[in-house]
Amino acid sequence: MKALQAGLRAALEFLSDLLEWAFGSRSNPLAQLGALGWFFFWIVAASGLYLYVFFDTGVTQAYASVESITHAQWWAGGILRSFHRYASDALIIVVLIHLLREFAYDRFHGPRAFGWITGMVALALAYVCGISGYWMVWDQLAQYIAVITSEWLDVLPIFAGSIARNFLHSGELSGRFFTLMVYIHIAVPLAMLAVMWLHIQRHAVSRINPARPLALATLGALLVLALVFPAVSQAPANLDIAPTRLGIDWFYLLTLPGVERWGGGPMWALLGGTAVVLATFPWLIRRRRPPVAVVHLDECNGCGRCVEDCPFTAVRLGPRSDGLSYEQEAVVDPDLCVSCGICVGACPTSTPFRRATALIPGIELPDHPLADMRAAILAASPALSGAERVIVFRCTQSAALAAPDPGVAVFDVPCVGEVPPSFVDFALSRGHADGVMLAGCREEACYQRLGGRWTEARVAGTRDPRLRERVPRERLAFSWAATTQRAVRLADLARFRARLHARAAAGGPTAPETARTVWRRNVRSLLALRWGAQIAWLAAFVAVAGFFSIAPAHQSLAPGEAEIKLSLAHPGQRRIACRELTPQELAKLPINMRRPVNCPRARWPVAVELWINGRRLLAGSYAPTGVWSDGPSVVYTRLEVPAGPLELRLRLRDTGRPEGFDYDQSFAVQLAPAQSLAIDFRPDNGGFVLHGATATGARP
Ligand code: HEM
Ligand code: SF4
Ligand code: SF4
Structure with a gap:
């Protein structure tokens, strides 16, 4: 399983490399799949509301009303119908990749099992929404779905063969059935929204909106698709004529030809089996769970910074239990803590400058004591040699970096956000190194969600605990690189050391870049090519969504x-x-x-x-x-x-x-x-x- 996960992770990182090059790290779609899921959900909801106004329930009215929406007002209803269909397909695409990604990154254990299970429920509901939506159009595809789905449901003992009888012949069908479908098609998305909301409840600062440029570009791509290849109905349903060759939406209806061929029972077994196996992954695939964060009450003053910075809402402030004069104290919920250590980096007591007392911070990971990190720095720094001695704090979820030469010491941390800014200050101001590199995951794709973001804000001085003003920023570098990007990491390090070298040679801070050099660099970054690549990616995305929403045709x-x-x-x-x-x-x-x-x-x-x-x-x-x-x-x-x-x-x-x-x-x-x-x-x-x-x- 580990090999499968590693292979998938490498493949996704490779794809992410390409996407990041085209879209930049802020708009990299692979780093915001969940947010894109929300985005497509809203598009589907908004366009659906419009369609609902003109939709008519009734055996003949349903088809006629959809036809009128599509053709009589193609410029509004027609376009929105295409948005409704293609955004639904896009939602399935991004959510399936999201699922694959969480699996590849092993993010479904312990506290994350909650996100895994609620995500699966949201996905199941998305399928119910999609299938009921196609059913409402009452064209030949809807007829096919109605017959096969009801045959499939009839296999279940609770229905005992009662549903498919409703679709026996044209005289049998009643308008009440459409009213029921409308009800399902409205109620289930509401339930899905509730589950999506639940899905992110254990996350602080959840990203539910994609970066604006990406959102706008995606909307534009959907609009182009809607104009070039508008979503239309197939021939009207007629239960006295069996559908023969059908354009089928493979994102939603993949299982139906299977039901047709192998029967409802085996398909329930396949689908149910897959769902059960997936749902039990968090317990089936076992991993050693690192010890969770612990609070040292003697050191905690109840300031609440750990609460604000924990990405998993695992710390809260509770009433003081030890009689000290502070009002509150940090309390860790072990069921929610993923042992990322970001709270340690947030705690004002995590400072290596103390001499009088032992280095025990208010909150800490038991298998990663800060005192050990300080001791390791003190032990390693005398051995560092050369003119550009660098200390690297490297997140273990990011690109590996074996110390390339005696001038570099690498300290592994569970997340770059675990490193308190005072440690950077300590390493530089005490002369333990000439430069410090904070090396985390790919930019905007922090494994622990917020470590990269909080680290940058602490260094920029916009979030507590801030890196002191006195620390020369040019002696500090970030390196954001995924596990597959070792070359990027090595290049970042080499560039940083060259900068340190130039600084040392100049006897002070390096001169800032001139506008001319910035302009040249921008030209060199091949802007036009990136724009071209962005358009190509978006075109490929909507082409996949558009193509598989209707093709290849299925011969029923x-x-x-x-x-x-x-x-x-x-x-x-x-x-x-x-x-x-x-x-x-x-x-x-x-x-x-x-x-x-x-x-x-x-x-x-x-x-x-x-x-x-x-x-x-x-x-x-x-x-x-x-x-x-x-x-x-x-x-x-x-x-x-x-x-x-x-x-x-x-x-x-x-x-x-x-x-x-x-x-x-x-x-x-x-x-x-x-x-x-x-x-x-x-x-x-x-x-x-x-x-x-x-x-x-x-x-x-
Ligand atoms: C409609 C479907 C879904 C939507 C809209 C959605 C959205 C999201 C969002 C917005 C996040 C938070 C991202 C962040 O801020 O870091 C998230 C996290 C997560 N999602 Fe989903 N998701 C969906 C389906 C799924 C599915 C099907 C799975 C897997 C079975 C899944 C598994 C997870 C997990 C495990 C996390 C937590 C990651 C972590 O703890 O770092 N999600 N999702
Ligand atoms: S280790 Fe991470 S998840 Fe646990 S309390 Fe600290 S910040 Fe929250
Ligand atoms: S940041 Fe440190 S001092 Fe502040 S509440 Fe959390 S553990 Fe206590």
């Missing part, structure tokens, strides 16, 4: 084939006939149980056979439904048959007779290609009833 029914749906819900006769009780028998019963007729509930199973052109294609005995075996027996089957003349023979037994059938009927029908013939059983009408084809020579 082979050319030259027709379809027969046999569906009945018929109660077998009672096993024991009802009998009137005699007055004597009634008199023996308690007054409240005196019913004049005694009808034992149990019914016979119903046996059904379907023969086509002399071949028996269905033969079964169907048990009564219901807890007391007193409900109707339900039969549903959909068969593909060659179009043309067919001899049908239908037999049914609903009594306890040992052999033979109570109904035995033959029909001669002529089916056109793609025709859908529905067969129902109505004893009041003489037995089997055919819909959608005229039977010639029906013989009882």
Whole structure:
């Protein structure tokens, strides 16, 4: 599993390299997949609201209203319909990559299991929204979805074969069904929003909006897609004609051809199995959990900085428990702490300058004591040699850096945010190094969410604890590089040391860059090429969303084939006939149980056979439904048959007779290609009833 995760992580980092080059680190889409998920959700919600105003529920009105929205007002409704569809597809794309990324980065253990599970629920709800949305258009795709999804649901015991009967033939469908779909299509997104909100509840300062340039560029790309390749309906639904070749949205409907081919049961097993395995990942894949942060009460003054900086809301301020004169104290929730150490970097007591007392900060990671870090610096610095001695604090989730020569000492930390600014000050002002490098994950993609951001703010002096003014900033460097970017890290280090060298040679701070050199550098950064790359990426993204939302086409029914749906819900006769009780028998019963007729509930199973052109294609005995075996027996089957003349023979037994059938009927029908013939059983009408084809020579 570790190898799989490492491989995926390397692949995602490679992709991130390319995207970062094109979009810059602030707008790198791979670093804000969750935020993009939210963004697409809002686009879908807003465009959906508009469409809802013009949508009409009703068997024929639904299709007609969507057609009118698409064509009569293409400039508004049409474009918004495309936004609605393509943003839904884009949401699935980014969320699936988001899932893959969290898996690859091993971010689903311990406290993160909450995000993992709630994310899966949000994804499942997104699927319900998407599928119900396609259903509402009531075109041929909707008809296909309705039939296959209901066949799929009918496999579940709670539905017991009752849903697919609603889509037997055109006379069966009612407008109430669309009202139900509208209800689902509005209620489920609201539930999804609630789950998305829950999903980020354990995160401080969650990023739910993508960088503005990226958001605008994505909107622009969606608009272009909507104009070039507008979302349209397929032919109107007609339950008497089976869909043959369909444009299918593979992002949402991937499972349906599987249901068609292998049946509902195996697909439930596959989907349910995958969901269960994914949901149990946090417990299935075990990792040693590092010890969580601990508070040293003697040192904590309740200032609350750790609370503000913890990215996982794992620290809170509670009432003082030790009698010291401060009002509050930090309290760590071990169930939420991921041991990132960012709180340690935030605590004002994390200072290596103290001499009088041992270095014990208010909050600390037990397996990463700050006193050890200070001792390591003191031990390593005398051994550093050369003119540009550098101390590197490297986050273990970022690019590795074995000390390249005796002039560099590398200290590994769980997150660059764990390094208190006073340690940088200490290393430089006490002459332990000529320069300090803070080396974290890829910019804007901190493994621990906020470590990189807080570190930059502390150094810039905009967030407590600030790096003191006196620390010469040119002796400090950042290096943001993912695990795969070792070359970047080495180059950052080499550039930093060259800067230190130049500074030393100049005898003071290096001269600031002139406007001319900045301009030259910008030209060299190949702006035009980056713009081109951005456009190419966005075009590829919307092309993938647009293409797979309709292609490749799915052949549901082979050319030259027709379809027969046999569906009945018929109660077998009672096993024991009802009998009137005699007055004597009634008199023996308690007054409240005196019913004049005694009808034992149990019914016979119903046996059904379907023969086509002399071949028996269905033969079964169907048990009564219901807890007391007193409900109707339900039969549903959909068969593909060659179009043309067919001899049908239908037999049914609903009594306890040992052999033979109570109904035995033959029909001669002529089916056109793609025709859908529905067969129902109505004893009041003489037995089997055919819909959608005229039977010639029906013989009882
Ligand atoms: C509609 C779907 C989803 C949306 C809108 C969404 C959004 C987000 C957002 C905004 C964050 C916070 C990012 C940050 O500020 O650092 C996040 C984190 C997370 N998401 Fe999702 N997400 C979705 C689905 C999923 C799915 C399907 C999974 C995996 C099964 C998942 C797993 C996680 C995990 C584990 C984190 C926490 C990462 C950490 O603790 O560092 N999410 N998500
Ligand atoms: S170690 Fe990280 S998660 Fe734990 S309390 Fe500190 S900042 Fe929060
Ligand atoms: S930052 Fe330090 S001193 Fe302040 S509340 Fe947290 S542990 Fe206590």
